[in-house]
Amino acid sequence: MALEFKSEVEAVDHLKQSYGKLTDEIGKVIIGQKEVVKAVIISLFSNGHSLLVGVPGLAKTLLVSTIAEVLELEFKRIQFTPDLMPSDITGSEVLGDDRKFKFNHGPLFSNIVLADEINRTPPKTQAALLEAMQERSVTVGGVRHLLPKPFFVLATQNPIEQEGTYPLPEAQLDRFMFNIPLDYPSYEEELQVVKSTTSNQNINLKNIVTSEEIIFFQNLIRKIPITDNVLEYAVGLVGKTRPGGPRATAEVNNYISWGAGPRASQYLVLGAKCHAAINGKYSPDISDIQAIANYVLRHRIVRNYKAEAEGISEEDIIKGLL
Structure with a gap:
């Protein structure tokens, strides 16, 4: 089905109407977490990947599978463990009955991939996933296999347990468009969660958006115009995070070892365009950049020991920049 519009x-x-229907449908299963759902959908429509950071039991897996269901997309979950090999996720070549090698597709060949506890697996397997995210393809036995479109990785990370984990290096974290923090639900939300999950009610979700529409939206967002002053604001904001640079603030020079790279500017602009569109605006303004700045920058700035000693978080520094 080709989507056609007069303008x-x-x-x-x-796009705005589809977003409204999506959030309503997801809200039947996911109680609260509206900002998280919004951020995940923005990164999906902007053709980026997201990292969800939160303690266990905050329904990260349920959130991802619910989004996949309402989007009519194929969904696979990979539980990352210390013994997981790259071929376990990409697939491998096997010898068939006809004595010829055939490629067996791994779980990466799906539209939405949930990489659960990505920091539990060794760097070799992390690298295989991150290569697939960047290239949107997998190379096995010297042959390149294209991944399906749309392709979207949602990785989760538990910020508490660090024993036996392999933290993602900064260069690999940079592949994620958004770093989305999940917090505990409010008292009222938790009451509602417990009530709905301890009864026998079954919720049937409707498909709201097709894969063709998602690809259409991803292309549409790139066409949305942006004024020079908003573009300059985005690039200037990223420039401010770099210590020793001409735009760096005193706080940045004091508390940051490394700032964000150019990819942050690109994601700020794409995310702001999508944020504007879902709010019914035809061009983003500075408030759209500010709305998503925390998700784009929080994993791209590296605090120094002084910031850690004084309890200054990435969020505090970003708030100061805004």
Whole structure:
């Protein structure tokens, strides 16, 4: 089904309506976490990947599988463990009955991949996943296999347990468009969660958006115009995070070892365009950049020992920059 609209304004209106229907449908299963759902959908529509950071039991897996269900997408979950090998996720070549090698597709060949506890697996397997995220393909036995479109990785990380884990290096964290923190639900939300999950009610979710529509939205967002002053604000904001640079603030020079790279500027602009579209605007303004800045920057700035000793978080520094 080819999507056709008289104008791009009409297409943006369709995107906004689809987003509204999506959040309503997801809300039947996921109670609260509205900002998290919004961030995940923005990164999906912007063709980026996300890292969800939160303690166990905050329904990260349920959130991802629910989103996959309402989007009519194929969903696979990979539980990352210390003994997981790259071929376990990419697939491998096996010798068939006809004495010829055949490629057996791994769980990466799906539209939405949940990489559960990505920091539990060794760097070799992490690298295989991150290569697939970047290249949108897998190379096995010298042959390149393209991944399905759309392709979207949601990785989860538990911030508490660090024993027996392999933290992602900064260069690999940079592959994720958003780093989304999950917090505990409020008292009222938790009451509702417990009530709905301890009864025998069955919720049937409807498919709201097809894979063709998602690819259409991903292309549409790139076409949304942006004014020079908003573009300059995004690039200037990223420039401010670099210690020793001409735009760095005193706080940045004091508390940061490394700032964000150019990929942060690209994701700020793409994310702001999508944030504007889902809110019914046809071009992003500075408030759209500010709305997503924390998700884009929090995993791209590296605090020094002084910041850690004084209890200054990445969020505190970003808030100061905004």
